[in-house]
Amino acid sequence: MGERVGLEVSLAVSEAVKLARAEAVAAYPITPQTHIVEELAQMVADGDLDAEFVMVESEHSAMSACCGTSAVGARTFTATASQGLALMHEVLFIASGLRLPIVMAVANRALSAPLSIWGDQSDVMAERDCGWIQIFVETGQEAFDQTVCAFRIAEDPRVLTPMIVNIDGFTLSHVVEPLELESQEAIDGFLPPFSAQVVLDPDRPVTIGPVGFPELYTEIKKQQNEALLASHQVIVEVWKEWADSFGREYRPVESYRAEDAEVLINLAGAVAGTARVAVDEMREEGRKVGLVRTRLWRPYPFADMREAVGSAKAVAVVDRALSFGGPGGPMASELRGALYPLASPPVVAGFVAGLGGRDITVGDFRAMVDETEKIVSEGYTHEYRMHGVRE
Amino acid sequence: MAEKTQSAEFIPRLLPPWELLAEGHRGCQGCGEALALRQILKAAGPDTIVCSATGCMEIITSPYPETAWRIPWIHVAFENAAAVASGVEAGIKILQKHGRYREGKVNIIAIGGDGGTADIGLQALSGALERRHDFTYVCTDNEAYMNTGIQRSSATPFGASTTPSPAGKESIGQRTEKKDLPMIVAAHNLPYLATACPSYPLDLMNKTRRALSTEGPTYLHVLSPCPTGWRHPIDMAVEMGRLAVESGVFPLYEIIDGKLRLNVEMNKRRPVAEYLKPQGRFRHLGPEQIEEIQRFVNEYYDRLIYRSQCDAEAPPTPHEE
Numbered sequence: 001m002g003e004r005v006g007l008e009v010s011l012a013v014s015e016a017v018k019l020a021r022a023e024a025v026a027a028y029p030i031t032p033q034t035h036i037v038e039e040l041a042q043m044v045a046d047g048d049l050d051a052e053f054v055m056v057e058s059e060h061s062a063m064s065a066c067c068g069t070s071a072v073g074a075r076t077f078t079a080t081a082s083q084g085l086a087l088m089h090e091v092l093f094i095a096s097g098l099r100l101p102i103v104m105a106v107a108n109r110a111l112s113a114p115l116s117i118w119g120d121q122s123d124v125m126a127e128r129d130c131g132w133i134q135i136f137v138e139t140g141q142e143a144f145d146q147t148v149c150a151f152r153i154a155e156d157p158r159v160l161t162p163m164i165v166n167i168d169g170f171t172l173s174h175v176v177e178p179l180e181l182e183s184q185e186a187i188d189g190f191l192p193p194f195s196a197q198v199v200l201d202p203d204r205p206v207t208i209g210p211v212g213f214p215e216l217y218t219e220i221k222k223q224q225n226e227a228l229l230a231s232h233q234v235i236v237e238v239w240k241e242w243a244d245s246f247g248r249e250y251r252p253v254e255s256y257r258a259e260d261a262e263v264l265i266n267l268a269g270a271v272a273g274t275a276r277v278a279v280d281e282m283r284e285e286g287r288k289v290g291l292v293r294t295r296l297w298r299p300y301p302f303a304d305m306r307e308a309v310g311s312a313k314a315v316a317v318v319d320r321a322l323s324f325g326g327p328g329g330p331m332a333s334e335l336r337g338a339l340y341p342l343a344s345p346p347v348v349a350g351f352v353a354g355l356g357g358r359d360i361t362v363g364d365f366r367a368m369v370d371e372t373e374k375i376v377s378e379g380y381t382h383e384y385r386m387h388g389v390r391e
Numbered sequence: 392m393a394e395k396t397q398s399a400e401f402i403p404r405l406l407p408p409w410e411l412l413a414e415g416h417r418g419c420q421g422c423g424e425a426l427a428l429r430q431i432l433k434a435a436g437p438d439t440i441v442c443s444a445t446g447c448m449e450i451i452t453s454p455y456p457e458t459a460w461r462i463p464w465i466h467v468a469f470e471n472a473a474a475v476a477s478g479v480e481a482g483i484k485i486l487q488k489h490g491r492y493r494e495g496k497v498n499i500i501a502i503g504g505d506g507g508t509a510d511i512g513l514q515a516l517s518g519a520l521e522r523r524h525d526f527t528y529v530c531t532d533n534e535a536y537m538n539t540g541i542q543r544s545s546a547t548p549f550g551a552s553t554t555p556s557p558a559g560k561e562s563i564g565q566r567t568e569k570k571d572l573p574m575i576v577a578a579h580n581l582p583y584l585a586t587a588c589p590s591y592p593l594d595l596m597n598k599t600r601r602a603l604s605t606e607g608p609t610y611l612h613v614l615s616p617c618p619t620g621w622r623h624p625i626d627m628a629v630e631m632g633r634l635a636v637e638s639g640v641f642p643l644y645e646i647i648d649g650k651l652r653l654n655v656e657m658n659k660r661r662p663v664a665e666y667l668k669p670q671g672r673f674r675h676l677g678p679e680q681i682e683e684i685q686r687f688v689n690e691y692y693d694r695l696i697y698r699s700q701c702d703a704e705a706p707p708t709p710h711e712e
């Protein structure tokens with residue numbers, strides 16, 4: 001049984017990084033991620049975390065330095081958001097291509113322009129194809145637990161793929177929540193030190209990051225993708241072990257009152273709490289509504305999603321990101337693709353909401369469910385709807 | 392003559408035997424950058440990790456599954472060699488502290504071309520220098536983006552014709568003077584910085600050793616003749632470097648704890664025309680422009696002499712006896 005505390009979620013992430021005994025952190029300030037790395041810097045300054053903290057001059061350099069620390073075999077963590085993540089873009093693909101198991105917290109925030117420091121998930125959705133394992137968490141406890149698990153998953157010799165833990169900016173990163181912090185001893189038992197097989201070491205010289213000519217590039221990329229797909233199995237194993245050790249269970253998708261539901265809400269992140277209240281209200285009124293929260297986003301959990309929503313009439317997908325000129329939101333289009341092979345797939349109603357810090361209320365969820373039912377009875381009239389737009 | 396034969400016999404025996412950059416890489420014939428790399432690695436020795444920026448030297452040495460690197464090597468991207476080296480240094484430091492990495496000093500060298508250093512990588516370099524990482528940054532300066540086909544960089548000299556700064560009826564080629572990168576680096580107050588050229592192999596190797604054995608960030612700016620981009624005959628790379636130094640176009644100096652020292656002080660410099668003439672990139676220049684270049688070179692060189700004299704008379708630095 002861990003210690004029960006009330007803690008700002010950002011600091012819970014820092015605690016997890018400390019308990020994971022991260023050896024290197026290279027980072028750059030950006031709201032709403034800053035508290036995570038400030039706290040880590042303080043821990044290093046106080047001697048509570050024996051790590052190298054490198055305050056670099058940009059996020060591009062943060063991710064580049066992380067490649068360096070990871071390539072010599074140090075357990076490596078960083079955090080960023082929004083413009084910072086966008087600036088890392090180039091190096092994200094390289095980190096995964098080099099199979100460097102860096103763990104990164106992203107305190108999700110909107111992308112400029114117009115400049116917005118407030119939350120949505122556009123930043124990470126623009127990086128969804130960067131080859132990293134990506135999950136969304138809902139609570140402070142989950143942020144803590146998943147940050148520790150992320151090191152186990154990323155560093156597993158079968159995986160060796162970097163991992164992003166998405167934490168909604170402000171609505172999760174900056175709130176104080178009650179949570180259980182596990183002891184150092186317990187975490188040490190769960191997470192052994194990083195033991196990399198291929199490192200930069202003069203005793204065993206290796207070449208990392210060569211040029212790939214057309215004869216081999218495709219094969220290398222296939223291998224990388226296979227490792228990412230296969231990580232699903234490892235992720236489930238690690239979460240099972242976490243549950244056995246600490247009693248908190250995690251699955252790639254979480255269903256709530258979904259068994260007999262006709263309309264399911266699908267979303268990712270902290271707004272699930274509000275959605276659950278809306279589901280309870282509608283259930284009380286006798287409406288068959290449930291919630292499916294996407295935790296694992298990459299690799300996309302095709303089978304889990306089909307199983308979770310396949311027998312519903314419709315799914316209202318609420319994306320906090322907009323794919324300009326495309327199919328609306330990335331989660332909706334991904335789900336449509338996943339359901340397409342089914343004989344009679346549910347209707348997928350796409351909603352884009354909660355951009356740039358706009359709240360999504362219980363009323364909003366009710367309205368989106370209403371509209372989804374209308375689409376079921378009257379058919380599709382549009383690809384997606386931007387919900388909650390002021391007229 | 393007798394002296395020459397003697398040094399030809401003895402000097403190779405004084406050098407370390409290892410060739411840490413394997414033969415058979417894909418560099419152009421007569422490449423001055425590859426020559427610089429070979430000499431730098433000879434001086435650095437096997438306990439060295441190199442972080443390369445994208446560019447000619449990275450491309451020619453690492454066609455997967457082959458590699459020319461007999462030491463551990465990493466390439467991440469174009470503009471971030473200094474940031475990657477920062478991470479390598481920080482990572483080794485903490486791992487050694489935890490007893491999770493071999494003991495003893497490991498030389499960390501970041502290498503970038505002039506484009507990867509003076510232009511796109513300048514921010515990452517400045518950051519790494521300011522943070523005082525213990526590493527050596529080497530800029531192999533062939534005065535243009537050669538890997539992508541001879542495009543001008545901010546290190547391209549006045550009057551050079553490159554693909555996006557071509558000479559033509561209305562153009563003399565590159566319109567601006569070469570960015571003085573070593574002096575920008577010097578403004579970071581490094582304990583050691585030097586300019587060098589593979590045409591002076593012992594000088595380059597000694598400077599490499601000195602840079603690596605100095606604690607903290609150090610910097611080598613290595614002029615690297617490129618027959619392909621400079622359009623000079625392939626057997627002339629060494630000669631071109633000598634002409635650059637002897638004409639004063641590329642002065643060899645060191646700045647140690649802020650004090651500048653000219654290494655090869657030329658009382659009688661060769662005319663810059665002798666350096667410019669064998670190179671196709673300067674072929675279009677007329678006497679007036681050559682005169683202008685001569686004037687730049689004289690002024691700059693005189694300033695360096697003046698500074699070196701002032702620095703010699705300045706109070707001793709903590710490291711001087």
Ligand SMILES: Cc1ncc(C[n+]2csc(CCOP(=O)(O)OP(=O)(O)O)c2C)c(N)n1
Nearest residue numbers: 445446447469504505506507535536537538
């Ligand atoms: C971000 C980015 N922009 C552009 C390039 C294309 N590029 C690769 S190497 C190179 C030129 C390198 O020039 P330099 O640094 O001078 O090295 P050289 O090849 O001359 O040795 C360029 C422009 C790239 N790889 N990455």
Ligand code: SF4
Nearest residue numbers: 419422447537617619
């Ligand atoms: S283009 Fe120049 S620098 Fe590049 S490999 Fe050829 S000679 Fe060397």
Ligand SMILES: [Mg+2]
Nearest residue numbers: 504505535537
């Ligand atoms: Mg160049």
